[in-house]
Amino acid sequence: MKSDNQIQEPMNVALYARVSTGRQENEQTIESQLDEVKRKIAEDGNTLLPQNIFIDDGWSGELLARPSLDNLRDAAKDNSFEAVYVYDRGRLSRTFFHQELVISELSDLGIQFISLHDVKATTPEEKVLQSMQGVFHEYERIKIAERMRRGKMYHAKEGKIINGQALYGYSYKKREDGNVDYLINHDEAGVVRKIWNWFGNDNLAVHTIQxxxxxxxxxxxKGKSDFWSKSVITRLLKQETYVTGKAFYNKSEAVVAKHPMNNGKYKKVKKSSRKVKSREDWIPFDVPRIITDYSLYEKVQKKLEYNRVYANKKSKYDYLLSGLIYCGCGNKRVGDGCSKNGHFYYRCIDRIRSGVYERKCKSS
Structure with missing residues (x-):
């Protein structure tokens, strides 16, 4: 019987590597994984062909559906290699059940699973021990995440600013002592003032501001698009921080999207949407004010409320399902016309909205 870590004959093998966050990518964690695993393969005297290197760079381990992992599993069924090398079991998945699923699948195909940082698993006892290690890996990751969460909450309550995505109009600046200042980004703040003035004083509609x-x-x-969405502009107009000088940490939490924009097979992260928490959970900190005219704030909020109450009442027809049903592309469907027989039509907002946007909906 062949040993997992001391292979007696040269074999054709595969390598799988994964990291989940942009920070890890920047620190070249993938490269460090590849380097160590490739060295081990060379020490064992095995052959690693380029087509048998499978990398999921920037993919969450919470999700089992990942492009390169699927490619590896398909290649395993085609007998493309005799063993799979990984840095540790956690590269396959953060979830113990998912780890066992993939390892069992490989074992059923007669393919060895070789982890550099877990115990060997050549005997039934060793396999149980490695499985226990997988459980403790998952437990340890949960503990680390909880310690980080509690640490951030403690520092936030002590008045320290926690890094993240700065609100539009502001930037972070790190001090020598490691703390962070929340400063006005003058270019973005100028845009904020323009938008508020256009909407509140010049009475321009949101689509005109777009x-x-x-x-x-x-x-x-974020610079991913040349176009501002109406929802982003509206959120800027609702943002109290610009007037009050109070920003908040712990204002929202990541959740699984109920109606994801990406309905494809692969999603890099599981929790791609955010849910606002109860206001008593928010932790405030002071920031410079961008809007100093409180009367402008009142004008903007009154106009937003008027639009919310009366905008839908201007419709020619009463579309009861408008905004409640979704297109296959993930966008909402809204009322758009009525037939002579009284049948209402609901079309994707991406197909009927006017303005500068390139239409991307391809659903029928």
Whole structure:
């Protein structure tokens, strides 16, 4: 019987590596994994072909559906290799059950599973011990995540700013003592003031503001698109922080999206949406004010409330399902016309909205 870590004859093998966060990617964790595993393969005298290197870079271990892991499992069924090397079991998944599923699948195909940082599993006793290690790995990851959460909460309650995505109009600046200052980003703050002035004083509609921002070549914060969505502009107009000078930590939490925009097979993260927490859970900290005219704030909020109450009442027809049903692309469907027989039509918002957006919906 062959040993997992001392292979007697050269074999054709595969390598699987994964990291989940942008920070890990920047620190080249994938490269460090690959380097160590490749060295071990070379020490064992095995052959690693380029097509048998499978990498999921920036993919969460909570989800089993990952492109390269699926490719590895398909290649295993085609007998493309005789063993799979990994840095540790946690590369397969954060979840013990998922780890066991993949390892069992490989074992049933006669493929060895070799983990550099877990005990060997050549005997039934060793396999049980390695499985127990997998359980403790999952438990330890949960403990680490909880310690980080509690540490951040403690520091936030002590008045220290916790790094994250700065609100549009602001930037973080790290001090020598390791703490962070929340400063005005003057370019973005200027855009905030423009949007508030256009909406509150010039009485421009949100879709008109969209067009003006596009014409002025002002792109949203993340820079993934040249276009501002109406929801982002509306959130900026609702943002109290610009007026009160109070920002909040622990305001929301990550949740699984009920209606994800990406309905494809693969999702890099499981919890891709956010849910606002109860206000008593928010932890405030002081930031500079961007809007100093409180009367402008009152104008903006009154207009937003008026639009919320009366906008839907201007419709020619009463579309009861508007905004409650979803298109196959993930966008909401809204009322768009009525037939002579009184049948209402609901179309994808991406197909009927006007403005500067490129239409991406391909659902029938």
């Amino acid at each position: 067009r003006k921002l596009f014409d002025l070549k002002i792109v949203p914060q």
